[in-house]
Amino acid sequence: MSETLPTPDPGLLSINTATVRQQWRLPDIISGCAALGIRGIAPWRDQVAEAGLKETAQRIRDAGLFVSGYCRGGMFPAIDGAGRRAARDDNRRAVDEALSVAARCLVLVVGGLPKDGEGRIASKDLAGARSMVRDGLGDLLEYSRSSGMPLAIEPLHPMYAADRACVNTMAQANDLCDELGDDGLGIAVDVHHVWWDPQLKDQIERAGDKRLLAFHVCDWLVPTRDLLLDRGMMGDGVIDLPLIRSWMERAGYRGAHEVEIFFGQRLVEARSGRSAAHLHPPPSDGLLAVATGIVLRSGHQSTRRQTATRLRSVNLLRAAWRRRPCTRTQPRRQAGATKSPPPASAAASAGRRPRTRAPARP
Numbered sequence: 496m497s498e499t500l501p502t503p504d505p506g507l508l509s510i511n512t513a514t515v516r517q518q519w520r521l522p523d524i525i526s527g528c529a530a531l532g533i534r535g536i537a538p539w540r541d542q543v544a545e546a547g548l549k550e551t552a553q554r555i556r557d558a559g560l561f562v563s564g565y566c567r568g569g570m571f572p573a574i575d576g577a578g579r580r581a582a583r584d585d586n587r588r589a590v591d592e593a594l595s596v597a598a599r600c601l602v603l604v605v606g607g608l609p610k611d612g613e614g615r616i617a618s619k620d621l622a623g624a625r626s627m628v629r630d631g632l633g634d635l636l637e638y639s640r641s642s643g644m645p646l647a648i649e650p651l652h653p654m655y656a657a658d659r660a661c662v663n664t665m666a667q668a669n670d671l672c673d674e675l676g677d678d679g680l681g682i683a684v685d686v687h688h689v690w691w692d693p694q695l696k697d698q699i700e701r702a703g704d705k706r707l708l709a710f711h712v713c714d715w716l717v718p719t720r721d722l723l724l725d726r727g728m729m730g731d732g733v734i735d736l737p738l739i740r741s742w743m744e745r746a747g748y749r750g751a752h753e754v755e756i757f758f759g760q761r762l763v764e765a766r767s768g769r770s771a772a773h774l775h776p777p778p779s780d781g782l783l784a785v786a787t788g789i790v791l792r793s794g795h796q797s798t799r800r801q802t803a804t805r806l807r808s809v810n811l812l813r814a815a816w817r818r819r820p821c822t823r824t825q826p827r828r829q830a831g832a833t834k835s836p837p838p839a840s841a842a843a844s845a846g847r848r849p850r851t852r853a854p855a856r857p
């Protein structure tokens with residue numbers, strides 16, 4: 496059935512800034528998205544704090560972007576009352592910030608086992624942690640409902656249960672919505688975290704249009720060595736993205752497709768075996784590749800032309816990341832090549848010359 500899915504509307508594409516945060520600062524990402532026709536963005540709080548909340552909100556408005564989600568709130572469990580109060584206050588600030596940037600939802604990574612003031616796990620009471628999540632959520636809902644900012648619980652892969660999120664399945668998130676009421680409360684579906692779940696289809700259906708607040712896409716790479724590092728480009732791994740998208744759409748979801756890949760410094764270093772300190776590919780290459788990837792890989796029919804474009808996008812991305820290390824190993828031949836069109840290998844794989852495109856200059 497996935498073969499019959501139409502190509503997703505490019506207007507739904509959103510970039511979670513974690514995807515490109517190692518290369519560019521937030522103002523660059525905003526202007527880069529605008530220059531490439533990417534309409535959505537999902538910024539992280541630390542980047543917004545660095546760039547300034549008011550300035551960022553203005554920049555996003557000026558660029559005509561929508562904010563598919565604000566990252567993030569949560570981390571409710573704590574070993575004592577002081578810790579839980581600190582989490583409550585911080586979450587209220589996150590709601591306020593999400594309102595300032597006109598986010599469609601505040602994404603919640605709910606937290607794992609309770610930690611002490613130093614951030615060390617201080618309890619093995621997983622059931623207790625889940626109770627703290629429910630209580631913290633209930634408390635935050637009183638605040639967020641009054642301001643109209645929807646909260647999106649993001650179930651995380653069970654491997655994160657101890658330190659990141661003890662809500663690990665869509666069923667758990669749906670149960671919380673049942674218990675606390677789904678007025679202003681819903682779910683962020685991140686394929687990386689939930690693709691393995693035998694109940695995924697049923698739980699997406701159970702959530703329905705009202706609760707499905709966000710759709711995060713990437714891919715699961717094999718062999719899987721590290722959950723963070725092995726988040727891959729859509730189409731490079733084992734997740735049947737068109738199938739999951741079809742379930743989302745059948746359930747009524749019409750929101751953004753948010754690319755969240757975490758091309759962190761560790762990933763680059765692990766993949767290249769070199770320090771990533773000097774890697775700064777131009778935004779045009781990296782964002783174009785991501786954009787092309789999502790548009791073409793989330794439910795397209797495989798035609799020759801699309802396959803060629805897809806190959807080009809993959810090679811662009813790889814070339815963008817590897818350019819500087821290549822430069823360092825072949826300093827004279829490659830010097831000055833950082834602003835050049837895609838490398839010959841990309842064109843060769845695509846079977847045609849890539850169109851030249853003016854680089855975005857954020």
Ligand code: ZN
Pocket residue numbers: 649685711755
């Ligand atoms: Zn996510």
